[in-house]
Amino acid sequence: MPIEINDHDGKAKTATEKSSLSEQAGQIWKQLNARKISSIDRMLFTEQLALLLETGINLREALQLLQKQTGNPAMADLIVTLIDNITEGKSFSYALKLYPKVFDSSYVSLVAASEKGGFLPKVLKELLAMDDKRQRLQSTLVSALTYPVFLIVFSFAVVVFILVAVFPKFADMFSAIYDQLPITTRVLMGISDLFIQQWPYILGVFAIFLLVFRQYLSSEKGRYLIALIKLKLPFMRGIFIELYLVNSLRLMGQALGNGVPVLETLGACRDIVNNSLYRNFIHRVEDKVREGSGIASAFKDEDFIPSMVYQMVATGEETGNLSLVMAKVADFYEKRLEQRLSTVAKVAEPLMLVVMGAIVGILVSSLILPIFSLSKAVH
Numbered sequence: 001m002p003i004e005i006n007d008h009d010g011k012a013k014t015a016t017e018k019s020s021l022s023e024q025a026g027q028i029w030k031q032l033n034a035r036k037i038s039s040i041d042r043m044l045f046t047e048q049l050a051l052l053l054e055t056g057i058n059l060r061e062a063l064q065l066l067q068k069q070t071g072n073p074a075m076a077d078l079i080v081t082l083i084d085n086i087t088e089g090k091s092f093s094y095a096l097k098l099y100p101k102v103f104d105s106s107y108v109s110l111v112a113a114s115e116k117g118g119f120l121p122k123v124l125k126e127l128l129a130m131d132d133k134r135q136r137l138q139s140t141l142v143s144a145l146t147y148p149v150f151l152i153v154f155s156f157a158v159v160v161f162i163l164v165a166v167f168p169k170f171a172d173m174f175s176a177i178y179d180q181l182p183i184t185t186r187v188l189m190g191i192s193d194l195f196i197q198q199w200p201y202i203l204g205v206f207a208i209f210l211l212v213f214r215q216y217l218s219s220e221k222g223r224y225l226i227a228l229i230k231l232k233l234p235f236m237r238g239i240f241i242e243l244y245l246v247n248s249l250r251l252m253g254q255a256l257g258n259g260v261p262v263l264e265t266l267g268a269c270r271d272i273v274n275n276s277l278y279r280n281f282i283h284r285v286e287d288k289v290r291e292g293s294g295i296a297s298a299f300k301d302e303d304f305i306p307s308m309v310y311q312m313v314a315t316g317e318e319t320g321n322l323s324l325v326m327a328k329v330a331d332f333y334e335k336r337l338e339q340r341l342s343t344v345a346k347v348a349e350p351l352m353l354v355v356m357g358a359i360v361g362i363l364v365s366s367l368i369l370p371i372f373s374l375s376k377a378v379h
Protein backbone atom coordinates (compact mmCIF):
# COMPACT_ATOMS: atom_id res chain seq x y z
CA MET A 1 0.00 0.00 0.00
CA PRO A 2 1.56 3.31 -0.97
CA ILE A 3 2.42 5.73 1.78
CA GLU A 4 0.83 9.17 1.51
CA ILE A 5 2.91 12.14 2.55
CA ASN A 6 1.14 15.21 3.90
CA ASP A 7 3.04 18.11 2.37
CA HIS A 8 0.93 20.73 4.19
CA ASP A 9 2.65 20.23 7.57
CA GLY A 10 6.08 20.41 5.97
CA LYS A 11 5.26 23.67 4.24
CA ALA A 12 3.78 25.09 7.44
CA LYS A 13 6.88 24.07 9.36
CA THR A 14 9.14 25.63 6.72
CA ALA A 15 7.10 28.86 6.80
CA THR A 16 7.33 28.96 10.61
CA GLU A 17 11.09 28.45 10.49
CA LYS A 18 11.45 31.21 7.89
CA SER A 19 9.31 33.52 10.03
CA SER A 20 11.44 32.72 13.09
CA LEU A 21 14.65 33.38 11.15
CA SER A 22 13.19 36.62 9.85
CA GLU A 23 12.34 37.75 13.39
CA GLN A 24 15.83 36.83 14.60
CA ALA A 25 17.40 38.71 11.70
CA GLY A 26 15.20 41.70 12.51
CA GLN A 27 16.29 41.66 16.15
CA ILE A 28 19.96 41.41 15.13
CA TRP A 29 19.52 44.33 12.73
CA LYS A 30 17.87 46.41 15.43
CA GLN A 31 20.70 45.65 17.86
CA LEU A 32 23.24 46.68 15.22
CA ASN A 33 21.33 49.91 14.68
CA ALA A 34 21.23 50.51 18.42
CA ARG A 35 25.01 50.75 18.41
CA LYS A 36 24.71 53.82 16.20
CA ILE A 37 22.74 55.65 18.88
CA SER A 38 24.95 57.95 20.92
CA SER A 39 24.49 59.20 24.46
CA ILE A 40 23.53 62.58 22.96
CA ASP A 41 20.70 60.88 21.04
CA ARG A 42 19.50 59.28 24.26
CA MET A 43 19.61 62.61 26.12
CA LEU A 44 17.62 64.31 23.34
CA PHE A 45 15.07 61.48 23.40
CA THR A 46 14.71 61.77 27.19
CA GLU A 47 14.34 65.54 27.12
CA GLN A 48 11.73 65.58 24.34
CA LEU A 49 9.74 62.70 25.86
CA ALA A 50 9.60 64.42 29.26
CA LEU A 51 8.41 67.65 27.62
CA LEU A 52 5.68 65.90 25.63
CA LEU A 53 4.43 63.94 28.64
CA GLU A 54 4.24 67.14 30.71
CA THR A 55 1.90 68.67 28.12
CA GLY A 56 -0.61 65.86 28.77
CA ILE A 57 0.06 63.65 25.73
CA ASN A 58 -0.03 59.95 26.53
CA LEU A 59 3.11 57.84 26.18
CA ARG A 60 2.18 56.10 22.93
CA GLU A 61 1.30 59.34 21.12
CA ALA A 62 4.44 61.02 22.47
CA LEU A 63 6.60 58.22 21.08
CA GLN A 64 4.85 58.41 17.72
CA LEU A 65 5.64 62.14 17.52
CA LEU A 66 9.28 61.51 18.44
CA GLN A 67 9.54 58.75 15.83
CA LYS A 68 8.43 61.17 13.11
CA GLN A 69 10.68 64.01 14.28
CA THR A 70 13.96 62.18 14.90
CA GLY A 71 16.64 62.55 12.25
CA ASN A 72 18.49 59.38 13.28
CA PRO A 73 17.19 56.29 11.42
CA ALA A 74 18.52 53.98 14.12
CA MET A 75 16.69 55.93 16.79
CA ALA A 76 13.52 55.91 14.69
CA ASP A 77 13.67 52.10 14.43
CA LEU A 78 14.18 51.85 18.18
CA ILE A 79 11.17 54.05 18.89
CA VAL A 80 9.02 51.92 16.55
CA THR A 81 9.93 48.88 18.66
CA LEU A 82 9.01 50.77 21.83
CA ILE A 83 5.62 51.70 20.34
CA ASP A 84 4.95 48.09 19.25
CA ASN A 85 5.69 46.75 22.73
CA ILE A 86 3.51 49.36 24.44
CA THR A 87 0.67 48.64 21.97
CA GLU A 88 0.92 44.95 22.92
CA GLY A 89 0.34 45.91 26.56
CA LYS A 90 3.91 45.66 27.78
CA SER A 91 5.41 48.24 30.10
CA PHE A 92 7.65 51.07 28.92
CA SER A 93 10.51 49.83 31.10
CA TYR A 94 10.22 46.35 29.55
CA ALA A 95 10.48 47.86 26.07
CA LEU A 96 13.54 49.90 27.08
CA LYS A 97 15.18 46.79 28.52
CA LEU A 98 15.34 45.30 25.02
CA TYR A 99 18.07 47.84 24.18
CA PRO A 100 20.70 47.52 26.93
CA LYS A 101 23.31 49.23 24.72
CA VAL A 102 21.21 52.40 24.77
CA PHE A 103 19.27 52.20 28.03
CA ASP A 104 21.37 50.73 30.83
CA SER A 105 19.92 49.01 33.89
CA SER A 106 19.96 52.24 35.93
CA TYR A 107 17.79 53.98 33.32
CA VAL A 108 15.39 51.04 33.13
CA SER A 109 15.15 50.69 36.93
CA LEU A 110 14.26 54.34 37.44
CA VAL A 111 11.66 54.26 34.65
CA ALA A 112 10.15 51.08 36.14
CA ALA A 113 9.88 52.74 39.56
CA SER A 114 8.28 55.82 38.02
CA GLU A 115 5.70 53.70 36.19
CA LYS A 116 4.62 52.19 39.50
CA GLY A 117 4.44 55.58 41.18
CA GLY A 118 2.99 57.49 38.22
CA PHE A 119 5.71 60.14 37.96
CA LEU A 120 7.46 59.29 34.69
CA PRO A 121 8.05 62.92 33.52
CA LYS A 122 9.77 63.76 36.83
CA VAL A 123 12.11 60.76 36.56
CA LEU A 124 12.88 61.50 32.93
CA LYS A 125 13.98 65.01 33.94
CA GLU A 126 16.19 63.54 36.67
CA LEU A 127 17.70 61.06 34.21
CA LEU A 128 18.41 63.90 31.79
CA ALA A 129 20.12 65.92 34.53
CA MET A 130 22.17 62.89 35.58
CA ASP A 131 23.23 62.17 31.98
CA ASP A 132 24.10 65.83 31.48
CA LYS A 133 26.34 65.90 34.56
CA ARG A 134 27.98 62.63 33.55
CA GLN A 135 28.59 63.93 30.03
CA ARG A 136 30.07 67.18 31.35
CA LEU A 137 32.38 65.28 33.70
CA GLN A 138 33.59 63.03 30.89
CA SER A 139 34.23 66.06 28.69
CA THR A 140 36.28 67.63 31.48
CA LEU A 141 38.31 64.43 31.83
CA VAL A 142 38.92 64.16 28.07
CA SER A 143 39.89 67.81 27.71
CA ALA A 144 42.33 67.52 30.63
CA LEU A 145 44.10 64.59 28.95
CA THR A 146 43.89 65.66 25.29
CA TYR A 147 46.71 68.23 25.27
CA PRO A 148 49.29 66.09 27.14
CA VAL A 149 48.54 63.15 24.84
CA PHE A 150 48.90 65.41 21.79
CA LEU A 151 52.29 66.62 23.03
CA ILE A 152 53.47 63.03 23.57
CA VAL A 153 52.43 62.00 20.05
CA PHE A 154 53.94 65.17 18.55
CA SER A 155 57.23 64.63 20.39
CA PHE A 156 57.42 61.05 19.16
CA ALA A 157 56.74 62.20 15.57
CA VAL A 158 59.50 64.84 15.81
CA VAL A 159 61.99 62.29 17.13
CA VAL A 160 61.20 59.80 14.35
CA PHE A 161 61.43 62.53 11.69
CA ILE A 162 64.87 63.69 12.88
CA LEU A 163 66.18 60.14 13.11
CA VAL A 164 64.87 59.10 9.68
CA ALA A 165 65.19 62.30 7.64
CA VAL A 166 67.95 64.41 9.24
CA PHE A 167 70.56 62.07 10.74
CA PRO A 168 71.21 60.09 7.51
CA LYS A 169 72.32 63.29 5.76
CA PHE A 170 75.20 63.63 8.23
CA ALA A 171 76.13 59.95 8.32
CA ASP A 172 79.02 60.18 5.84
CA MET A 173 80.33 63.35 7.47
CA PHE A 174 80.28 61.84 10.98
CA SER A 175 81.79 58.50 9.93
CA ALA A 176 85.24 60.15 9.61
CA ILE A 177 85.26 61.16 13.28
CA TYR A 178 83.08 58.36 14.63
CA ASP A 179 85.35 57.63 17.62
CA GLN A 180 85.28 61.31 18.62
CA LEU A 181 81.49 61.62 18.51
CA PRO A 182 79.53 62.09 21.76
CA ILE A 183 77.88 58.96 23.08
CA THR A 184 74.41 60.40 22.41
CA THR A 185 75.27 60.99 18.74
CA ARG A 186 76.58 57.44 18.28
CA VAL A 187 73.51 55.95 19.94
CA LEU A 188 71.15 58.04 17.82
CA MET A 189 73.07 57.17 14.64
CA GLY A 190 72.68 53.49 15.50
CA ILE A 191 68.97 53.91 16.08
CA SER A 192 68.67 55.90 12.84
CA ASP A 193 70.39 53.13 10.85
CA LEU A 194 68.15 50.55 12.50
CA PHE A 195 65.00 52.47 11.57
CA ILE A 196 66.07 52.99 7.96
CA GLN A 197 67.32 49.46 7.27
CA GLN A 198 64.88 47.43 9.33
CA TRP A 199 61.70 49.53 9.25
CA PRO A 200 59.46 46.75 7.80
CA TYR A 201 60.45 44.41 10.64
CA ILE A 202 60.06 47.18 13.22
CA LEU A 203 56.55 47.98 11.97
CA GLY A 204 55.70 44.27 11.98
CA VAL A 205 56.94 43.78 15.54
CA PHE A 206 55.12 46.93 16.64
CA ALA A 207 51.87 45.73 15.03
CA ILE A 208 52.21 42.30 16.67
CA PHE A 209 52.92 43.97 20.01
CA LEU A 210 49.80 46.14 19.71
CA LEU A 211 47.69 43.10 18.78
CA VAL A 212 48.98 41.01 21.69
CA PHE A 213 48.69 43.94 24.09
CA ARG A 214 45.10 44.59 23.00
CA GLN A 215 44.18 40.93 23.45
CA TYR A 216 45.79 40.94 26.88
CA LEU A 217 43.82 44.04 27.91
CA SER A 218 40.58 42.38 26.78
CA SER A 219 41.37 39.26 28.85
CA GLU A 220 40.34 38.84 32.47
CA LYS A 221 43.92 39.34 33.71
CA GLY A 222 44.33 42.46 31.58
CA ARG A 223 41.10 44.01 32.83
CA TYR A 224 42.09 43.23 36.40
CA LEU A 225 45.50 44.88 35.86
CA ILE A 226 43.91 48.05 34.46
CA ALA A 227 41.41 48.12 37.31
CA LEU A 228 44.27 47.72 39.80
CA ILE A 229 46.27 50.55 38.20
CA LYS A 230 43.28 52.89 38.32
CA LEU A 231 42.65 52.28 42.02
CA LYS A 232 46.22 51.82 43.28
CA LEU A 233 48.56 54.02 41.23
CA PRO A 234 49.14 57.19 43.31
CA PHE A 235 48.66 59.67 40.47
CA MET A 236 45.54 58.05 39.00
CA ARG A 237 43.99 56.70 42.22
CA GLY A 238 42.39 59.94 43.39
CA ILE A 239 40.91 60.81 39.98
CA PHE A 240 39.28 57.44 39.32
CA ILE A 241 38.02 56.88 42.85
CA GLU A 242 36.28 60.25 42.80
CA LEU A 243 34.93 59.57 39.30
CA TYR A 244 33.44 56.23 40.40
CA LEU A 245 32.03 57.75 43.58
CA VAL A 246 30.35 60.58 41.68
CA ASN A 247 28.66 58.23 39.20
CA SER A 248 27.62 55.53 41.68
CA LEU A 249 26.52 57.80 44.55
CA ARG A 250 24.51 60.06 42.23
CA LEU A 251 22.73 57.01 40.80
CA MET A 252 22.08 55.61 44.30
CA GLY A 253 20.65 58.94 45.39
CA GLN A 254 18.35 59.21 42.38
CA ALA A 255 17.22 55.57 42.52
CA LEU A 256 16.59 55.38 46.26
CA GLY A 257 14.83 58.74 46.20
CA ASN A 258 12.40 57.38 43.60
CA GLY A 259 11.61 54.17 45.43
CA VAL A 260 13.89 51.72 43.63
CA PRO A 261 14.80 48.81 45.97
CA VAL A 262 18.30 48.91 47.46
CA LEU A 263 19.54 45.68 45.88
CA GLU A 264 18.22 46.69 42.46
CA THR A 265 19.91 50.07 42.87
CA LEU A 266 23.25 48.45 43.71
CA GLY A 267 22.92 46.12 40.74
CA ALA A 268 22.44 49.13 38.46
CA CYS A 269 25.56 50.77 39.95
CA ARG A 270 27.69 47.89 38.72
CA ASP A 271 26.73 48.66 35.12
CA ILE A 272 27.84 52.30 35.13
CA VAL A 273 31.36 51.67 36.50
CA ASN A 274 33.88 50.03 34.17
CA ASN A 275 36.20 48.66 36.86
CA SER A 276 36.13 45.07 38.11
CA LEU A 277 37.56 45.95 41.54
CA TYR A 278 34.92 48.61 42.14
CA ARG A 279 32.24 46.20 40.93
CA ASN A 280 33.51 43.66 43.45
CA PHE A 281 33.11 46.35 46.09
CA ILE A 282 29.47 46.84 45.01
CA HIS A 283 29.01 43.06 45.27
CA ARG A 284 30.28 43.20 48.86
CA VAL A 285 27.84 46.03 49.61
CA GLU A 286 25.03 43.84 48.25
CA ASP A 287 26.13 40.95 50.49
CA LYS A 288 26.10 43.25 53.53
CA VAL A 289 22.59 44.43 52.67
CA ARG A 290 21.36 40.86 52.28
CA GLU A 291 22.85 40.03 55.68
CA GLY A 292 20.85 42.85 57.21
CA SER A 293 23.71 45.32 57.64
CA GLY A 294 23.56 48.85 56.27
CA ILE A 295 25.34 50.24 53.25
CA ALA A 296 27.64 52.28 55.50
CA SER A 297 29.13 49.17 57.12
CA ALA A 298 30.38 47.97 53.71
CA PHE A 299 31.78 51.43 52.91
CA LYS A 300 33.72 51.39 56.21
CA ASP A 301 35.62 48.20 55.29
CA GLU A 302 37.06 49.51 52.00
CA ASP A 303 40.46 51.22 52.08
CA PHE A 304 39.84 53.26 48.91
CA ILE A 305 36.59 54.78 50.17
CA PRO A 306 37.27 58.14 51.89
CA SER A 307 36.24 58.28 55.55
CA MET A 308 34.03 61.30 54.83
CA VAL A 309 31.91 59.21 52.45
CA TYR A 310 31.43 56.51 55.08
CA GLN A 311 30.50 59.08 57.74
CA MET A 312 28.01 60.85 55.47
CA VAL A 313 26.39 57.59 54.35
CA ALA A 314 26.15 56.40 57.97
CA THR A 315 24.51 59.69 58.92
CA GLY A 316 22.08 59.37 56.02
CA GLU A 317 21.07 55.87 57.11
CA GLU A 318 20.55 56.96 60.72
CA THR A 319 18.43 59.98 59.79
CA GLY A 320 16.52 58.31 56.95
CA ASN A 321 17.83 60.79 54.37
CA LEU A 322 20.21 58.45 52.56
CA SER A 323 19.15 59.45 49.03
CA LEU A 324 19.58 63.17 49.78
CA VAL A 325 22.97 62.63 51.47
CA MET A 326 24.28 60.56 48.55
CA ALA A 327 23.25 63.26 46.07
CA LYS A 328 25.04 65.91 48.16
CA VAL A 329 28.20 63.81 48.43
CA ALA A 330 28.15 63.20 44.66
CA ASP A 331 27.89 66.95 44.01
CA PHE A 332 30.77 67.63 46.41
CA TYR A 333 33.08 65.11 44.76
CA GLU A 334 32.08 66.28 41.28
CA LYS A 335 33.29 69.81 42.10
CA ARG A 336 36.43 68.40 43.69
CA LEU A 337 37.13 66.19 40.68
CA GLU A 338 36.72 69.11 38.27
CA GLN A 339 39.21 71.13 40.33
CA ARG A 340 41.64 68.19 40.37
CA LEU A 341 41.41 67.72 36.60
CA SER A 342 41.91 71.45 36.05
CA THR A 343 45.06 71.33 38.20
CA VAL A 344 46.35 68.26 36.35
CA ALA A 345 45.86 70.01 33.01
CA LYS A 346 47.66 73.15 34.20
CA VAL A 347 50.62 71.15 35.56
CA ALA A 348 50.81 68.68 32.68
CA GLU A 349 51.06 71.27 29.92
CA PRO A 350 54.30 73.00 31.04
CA LEU A 351 55.75 69.70 32.22
CA MET A 352 55.22 68.09 28.83
CA LEU A 353 56.65 71.16 27.10
CA VAL A 354 59.80 70.87 29.24
CA VAL A 355 60.12 67.16 28.46
CA MET A 356 59.57 67.76 24.74
CA GLY A 357 62.10 70.59 24.77
CA ALA A 358 64.66 68.37 26.52
CA ILE A 359 64.21 65.59 23.96
CA VAL A 360 64.51 67.94 21.00
CA GLY A 361 67.49 69.63 22.69
CA ILE A 362 69.33 66.32 23.01
CA LEU A 363 68.66 65.53 19.35
CA VAL A 364 69.81 68.95 18.13
CA SER A 365 72.92 69.01 20.34
CA SER A 366 73.82 65.54 19.07
CA LEU A 367 73.96 67.06 15.59
CA ILE A 368 75.50 70.47 16.35
CA LEU A 369 78.38 69.39 18.62
CA PRO A 370 79.96 67.06 16.01
CA ILE A 371 79.60 69.79 13.36
CA PHE A 372 81.51 72.20 15.62
CA SER A 373 84.19 69.56 16.10
CA LEU A 374 84.53 69.16 12.33
CA SER A 375 84.75 72.92 11.76
CA LYS A 376 87.53 73.21 14.37
CA ALA A 377 89.41 70.34 12.74
CA VAL A 378 89.22 72.08 9.34
CA HIS A 379 90.58 75.34 10.78
